[in-house]
Amino acid sequence: MYDPYLAEIRFGTGLSPRRQPPARLDDMLEKLAGPDVMAEAFPIPRTERMRPAEAELHAAVQAVRRAPAAGLEAARRAREALFEEARRQRDRALVHTLLRGARTRDGMRERLVAFWANHFTVVPRYGSTRHLVASYVEDVIRPHVTGRFGDMLRAVVRHPMMLHYLDQHRSIGPNSQYGRDTGRGLNENLARELLELHTVGAGGPYGQKDVRELAELLSGLFSNTRRGFHYRVMTAEPGAEEVLGRSYGTPGGPERLEHVEAFLADVAVHPATARHLAGKLVRHFLSDVPDPAVVDRVAGTWRATGGDLLACYDALLSHPAAWAPERRKVRLPVEYLQAALRALDPPDREVRNHERRIVQVRYRRPLLRMGQEWENPLSPAGFPDRVSDWVTPQGLAARIDWAMEIPSQLADPLPDPRRLAEVALGPFATEEVLFAARAAETRAEGVGLILASAAFQRR
Template identity: 50%
Template sequence: MPFTSHLASIRFGTGLSPRIAPPASPDEMVRLLTGPDRIGEAIPMPTFLTVDPSLLDYKRATQARNRVRGTPEEEAAHEAMRALQRQARRRQRDFLMRRMARAATTEDGLRERLERFWADHFTVKSSGPMSAHLVAVFAEEAIRPHVTGRFSDMLRAAMTHPMMLSYLDQNRSFGPNSQRAKRRGGGLNENLARELLELHTLGVDGPYGQSDVRQLAELLTGMAFTQEEGFVYRTNFVEPGAETVLGSSYGGGAPSVDHVFEALDDLARHPATARHLSEKMARHFVSDEPSEDLVQTLTAAFRDTEGDLLVMTAQLLEHPDAWSPELKKVKPPRDFMESTLRALGVRAADLTALDRKPVDQIFAGPMQVMGQSIAGPSGPDGWPEDPASWITPQGMAGRIGWSMKAPSQVTDALPDPRDFVRTALGQQASEAVVFAAGAAETPAEGIGIVLSSPDFQRR
């Protein structure tokens, strides 16, 4: 199938915009990816060690409260902790709008989509109200810098990030025969090892067994984090001796995180990983039932370059299946909202300036109704890909209601629906939607018809 610029923006970007021209070719899309992250620089995000409030702030507030228990100062200490929790919730909304503003105004929509795809692949969730805003920090710090690099580097960054270690309880995992266990008893946790094999690399049907999970879990002991330093490697937590994973031996001498990295690199290069990631990428961007030729093309690109994600992405864009005119994928709620903002030409500053209440009313609350919580997916396997998970009676009612109401809340002057249908859909606009938009009694109704149509809901 031939390349079309409108389809490039819809299927591989964050939608069409009246302000920003769609990409002219796959080569231009790749060129943008290899250039500087301009929208990331324009709308910055903090790191784990610079974010405010931090887990260290919460730790210190907890310690301060504990010191004054049973005294007149205890209530003030409780209020200080509640203030930090409120601040963390505000940051969660703030970071949501920063990321939406990026998607709505970037010239490089594929970068946003790749970050979202890989962040979902390495799903993390917060363990409480003080870390909910750190999920976005994880994506910014562990995923975004590596979407055009090697998968092995992204894997290392994700596995050593405090949010991943916290989410899968790795901080509390130590070898049954470690120095730590001699003082406190065994505490091996297999969560990170299991998800690393099942979800992040080989796949649920990959060539591994329970012994591999157990041995890998023992190898991962020592990986932890502190609020002050971020990732740390605790040698006194490490299970002594060599561990055998998929027939290869790691460690055995002095404890070293290099042994862990060696195993991660081998898992990243494994043929099953190449196949698993290729199927997942093809399913996410093109079709829930991708062709074997597309999957094999991506698998070969990954295998032959030892996991070069830029080459893999370029091969995806060069494949004829990528430009099939049939829109088969359904936009998740957040993607749907962002493509709406983009089609309306909403400016980044107007989005990042929103207070908590309008963010909740216009975005977070309706997203929840549509089936996507800003807290993240329910499990480590990420958001679903199949249309049936998103196109539910409640979800569609939420989408239609939002389509009719939200545009008037995010822009002062609604465009003419007869123009908007072409702006939002380009060559993908069907005659039925064009007619319905032109026949609407009001601009709000016409725009709502376009946004709630299958033409706009799919990509």
């Protein structure tokens, strides 16, 4: 049943020449329940500690707009210096994300962080927040990835990045004080995505009336550069709202943040949420067509434990279908780079080179060509998770190009291809790959053939 090599490939970030795969299933779960070692080893600042902060960048932009002619050039230089530092922070976050996957002994944690970050995807609306996506993940995803889903959901819904991405600052209760004064009304984006994507799912037990009433319930949520998150009573729709058959608030009474949090606590453990997210977990790790028996087990554990994520992962990993030898999924581009770096095992100093040109050539541009532009999915649904979305001529060509060109920039000397085939694939090294490793005319060619092989792409 349990296979340590399959564990590292399917549920982790790949095989490594100096990190043994977990010997037992309990080892995987113990590491997940333990300290987050990689977050300390390769830190990414949380939003409150990130410099430059959004407020600093916003102030620099305003300073240019208000600068007199004599001081305009100095204000522009100050603004550009701050934005350049923000770009460096964004590059550093990408490199540290790759290194976390390449160096960890707790690979499933890195995979789960990426899974939930994609589930709760955000894309920055402003240049002053472009470097804060990774900080958002550190704020609301990473601390809760082995806790309760309800706690993660609550943190996501209060976070400025999510509120701005889904235009919550434009949502005004029409019968609120501010709504009556201005005539402005609701924006339903956050309410719709909370139901359709984040909780009960597109086929869940809700309709347009639920979306509308949830938008009214959420209308007091607000965030700005000066105060961060706060509940704005003046924009909150008064009275009670009914969502998914339950009422929140008091008829004729004021709206409160506690009413929003009561809804979030309820929807986090709703049977439709359990079913939707269990299916999504199984689809991500095992197959584009999830085995109903596995989904049933994970969903049942979700309902029984109130959305205890660690218990749900245990339910997934302990099902025999999790260890079927056929590898039906394909590594997403970021996973592919993490696995390649893990197998190549280059010195940290090479991977941690934050020079803008280096990061562009080695990571950003290849990820874009592979179809997974860093921190920029095309919609709130995040990056897709089906094999057909990644096995495309353009995407595979980009992986081949990376495998043939970039490893020699990272490792000097390159590993012996024959040894790399054993390290990177373990018992999944096919005879075709082993022959290519032996027959390659150069190390660079042999390494490229292994990392570009179908056997290495599969998980």
